[in-house]
Amino acid sequence: MAGAVSHHALASTQSYWLSAQNSRFQKRTSNVRLVYEGSCCSGGRKLGLVCASGSQFSVVEPVQLPSDGNSGHTPKKSSESALILIRHGESLWNEKNLFTGCVDVPLTPKGVEEAIEAGKRICNIPIDVIYTSSLIRAQMTALLAMMQHRRKKIPIIMHNESEQAHRWSQIYSEETKKQSIPVITAWQLNERMYGELQGLNKQETADLFGKEQVHEWRRSYDIPPPNGESLEMCAERAVAYFKEQIVPQLVAGKHVMVAAHGNSLRSIIMHLDKLTSQEVISLELSTGIPMLYIFKEGKFIRRGSPVGPSEASVYAYTRTLAKYRQKLDNMVQ
Numbered sequence: 001m002a003g004a005v006s007h008h009a010l011a012s013t014q015s016y017w018l019s020a021q022n023s024r025f026q027k028r029t030s031n032v033r034l035v036y037e038g039s040c041c042s043g044g045r046k047l048g049l050v051c052a053s054g055s056q057f058s059v060v061e062p063v064q065l066p067s068d069g070n071s072g073h074t075p076k077k078s079s080e081s082a083l084i085l086i087r088h089g090e091s092l093w094n095e096k097n098l099f100t101g102c103v104d105v106p107l108t109p110k111g112v113e114e115a116i117e118a119g120k121r122i123c124n125i126p127i128d129v130i131y132t133s134s135l136i137r138a139q140m141t142a143l144l145a146m147m148q149h150r151r152k153k154i155p156i157i158m159h160n161e162s163e164q165a166h167r168w169s170q171i172y173s174e175e176t177k178k179q180s181i182p183v184i185t186a187w188q189l190n191e192r193m194y195g196e197l198q199g200l201n202k203q204e205t206a207d208l209f210g211k212e213q214v215h216e217w218r219r220s221y222d223i224p225p226p227n228g229e230s231l232e233m234c235a236e237r238a239v240a241y242f243k244e245q246i247v248p249q250l251v252a253g254k255h256v257m258v259a260a261h262g263n264s265l266r267s268i269i270m271h272l273d274k275l276t277s278q279e280v281i282s283l284e285l286s287t288g289i290p291m292l293y294i295f296k297e298g299k300f301i302r303r304g305s306p307v308g309p310s311e312a313s314v315y316a317y318t319r320t321l322a323k324y325r326q327k328l329d330n331m332v333q
């Protein structure tokens, strides 16, 4: 049975290394139409909560991975992919209540714990490739979470910043590549640039400029903080990156995890869930809570967070996830 898992994972990993290594030279686009199909978290817009329903969703055949994600090879119609979105765990500036934005601050011990806990929650979900921002708090979260995964593949950060970095980080064993998960870092997934608020205390800023003004800077769609990015501006690079780089992976049948930030993920979720600029104001993401989407036939279906007692319900959504978990169970027997 272990062979079955390996075969699945190997095909995807094998195809990915080529793609990752060439990604610097490629610009991929997608014509996929994103359609939101219902939400298991009705009512509120606070994500990162447990969502458990799903019997209304159809059961599909196991995913068929293409032999090469870049070949234009179309996966079977029934193919589906998992998309996990996770906001980084608590950072040292979250703890101090400072505006952080693009300042590169590491996790607190609590943030490390949150990342490990997140990893336990997604340890049965297939992951073929990881995307993170270029900021250490998102990268720490992704790597710590992957340490918990039952498949025990090793996440490896891709270095394509220069031809030499790319060449010097080559792996010469196919077998070793197969046991690895590429981690792609992209500045486009960074936190919204908070401009002249970066480093300021959030409470003190509210005391100085008024609660409403600060709330507008933090949560409105199109009002930027002083010399910083509005959510709309952040979306222009984060959502564009998502469409150009990540969606093609999902279309190719790859299972993807994205570890990023409160606002870069808010912009992506706004896009996936088709939220209006009014609705996104109340969208809040907790640190370290993974959210699962299923991508199938060009549509994103939100499943919520596979945590605690609702986990079985999350797996009941699709046969692909249930089968993957079964294979993992068989591997350890």
Ligand SMILES: O=C(O)[C@H](O)COP(=O)(O)O
Pocket: 098, 099, 100, 101, 102, 191, 194, 218, 261, 262, 263
């Ligand atoms: O950059 C920051 O300070 C946080 O990561 C997100 O902050 P916010 O909740 O104020 O948008």
